[in-house]
Amino acid sequence: MLLVLLMTWVALWILGRAWSVLWPLVIALLLTTLTWPLARFLRRHGWRPGLAASVVTVLFLLVGAGTVVGIAVPVAAQSGELVDGVVSGIQQLREWAAGPPLNIGDDQVSQAFDAAAAGIQNSVGSVINVTLTGVGTVVNGVVTTVLAIFLMFFFLKDGPRFLPWLTRQLPGRLAVDIPTVAARSWDTLGAFVRSQALVGLLDAVFIGLGLWIVGVPLVLPLAVLTFVSAFVPIVGALFAGFVAVLIAFVSNGPTDALIVLAIIIAVQQLEGNVFQPILQSRGLGLHAAVILLAVTLGSSMAGIVGSLLAVPVAALVAVAWNYVREQLSEPAREEDTGEKSPPQESPAAESPGAESPAAEPA
Structure with missing residues (x-):
């Protein structure tokens, strides 16, 4: 039991140290499961693995870019109305706060804004650190995304060869x-x-x-x-x-x-x-x-x-x-019946790892 616990701790420690590599790998696997049906369809209709993976990857990027554009363009087109709505909303909040039960006057609102500005000025160092941390997070996210997309391309292209290779090893x-x-x-x-x-x-x-x-x-x-x-x-x-x-x-x-x-x-x-x-x-x-x-x-x-x-x-x-x-449970069944059970067919016959490399075009 102590040995199992020690090995578990070592495995978790290794995973933590290698997380910067494992995280893009996990994202790439999830993206591959989403895009593999289209790649499999193209491969079955005579497309070469590299071409099919390239087309699917490009389509995935186009869909992602289209999603961003579909969100950003309407928002930019109605940005003027949104700004006017924000100003009107703030005014409504001030009017509501000025009435019962809060009865907050304009002088109290001004004091609150002045206190907030003074607090921000006093914590400039913390704001800078948070900003730099956020920038670093964004950069790491971009690097992780790019690496995951490249890995997704290679998984789509060479994924069916993985299980036969693993079997030989x-x-x-x-x-x-x-x-x-x-x-x-x-x-x-x-x-x-x-x-x-x-x-x-x-x-x-x-x-x-x-x-x-x-x-x-x-x-x-x-x-x-x-x-x-x-x-x-x-x-x-x-x-x-x-x-x-x-x-x-x-x-x-x-x-x-x-x-x-x-x-x-x-x-x-x-x-x-x-x-x-x-x-x-x-x-x-x-x-x-x-x-x-x-x-x-x-x-x-x-x-x-x-x-x-x-x-x-x-x-x-x-x-x-x-x-x-x-x-x-298989040995127990074989001992009870005296017969050997037939081999089970893998349910993953349609997965990337289930295709034989011999069936792929050179």
């Missing part, structure tokens, strides 16, 4: 066990990404419909932002909801902003407690309660990254456990 029974678990894990990651995309689509449709009924502007960009942010647990939903409520406040007033806030809370509760557990439990073979507990544990241990990776990690652990259980 491993000795004995490991040459069968590990590639089988890897193929099943690939299918599980694909199910996770597809279920997450479906959950994000449901969020975008319901929230966008609510914004359209209330009469909030920029419905389409807000719906697209909701769909994209659904892939980032907790923070993504909070950010998209904050933007929607802010735009509703500055354009339609506080009443519509409260209505939009109620719609977003209702949809998020429905998504977090109904849609996401049900869809992910069906796609990943995990009970909804297990998914909720995994997300809670992951977020408490590693924050946003932990909540993002909690469900796929739990699903991969379940895949490995199910395979071990199958292998341990």
Whole structure:
């Protein structure tokens, strides 16, 4: 037991030291599961692996750029109205604060602004440090994204050769066990990404419909932002909801902003407690309660990254456990019946790792 605990600690320490490399690798794997069906379709219709991977990567970049443009252009086109709405919203807040029960006068507001300005001036060093930290985070994010896209291209191009190569490198029974678990894990990651995309689509449709009924502007960009942010647990939903409520406040007033806030809370509760557990439990073979507990544990241990990776990690652990259980139960069945069970076909026949390199064009 002490040896197992020591090896676990060493493995976690190595993962922590190599996280700058592992994080782009994880993102690339998730992106590959999302784009692999199109690459597989092109390869099956005679496209060479490099050409298919290049086309899919370029299309992915175009979709990403189109999403950014689809959000930024309408916002820029209505920036004047948004600025006027912000000024009007601030004036409404001052008028509301001046009345009962707060009865805050203009002199008190001015004193509050002066105190805030003095506090900012006194903490210039802290502001600079926070700014530099934010800039460093943005730079690291850009580097991670670029590296993940390059890795995604190579996974799309050479992914089917990985499992045959891994089979040749491993000795004995490991040459069968590990590639089988890897193929099943690939299918599980694909199910996770597809279920997450479906959950994000449901969020975008319901929230966008609510914004359209209330009469909030920029419905389409807000719906697209909701769909994209659904892939980032907790923070993504909070950010998209904050933007929607802010735009509703500055354009339609506080009443519509409260209505939009109620719609977003209702949809998020429905998504977090109904849609996401049900869809992910069906796609990943995990009970909804297990998914909720995994997300809670992951977020408490590693924050946003932990909540993002909690469900796929739990699903991969379940895949490995199910395979071990199958292998341990096979000898008992053979002893009881006196017959050898037929070999099981891997369910990952459609995954990148399941294609034979001999079937690929040279």
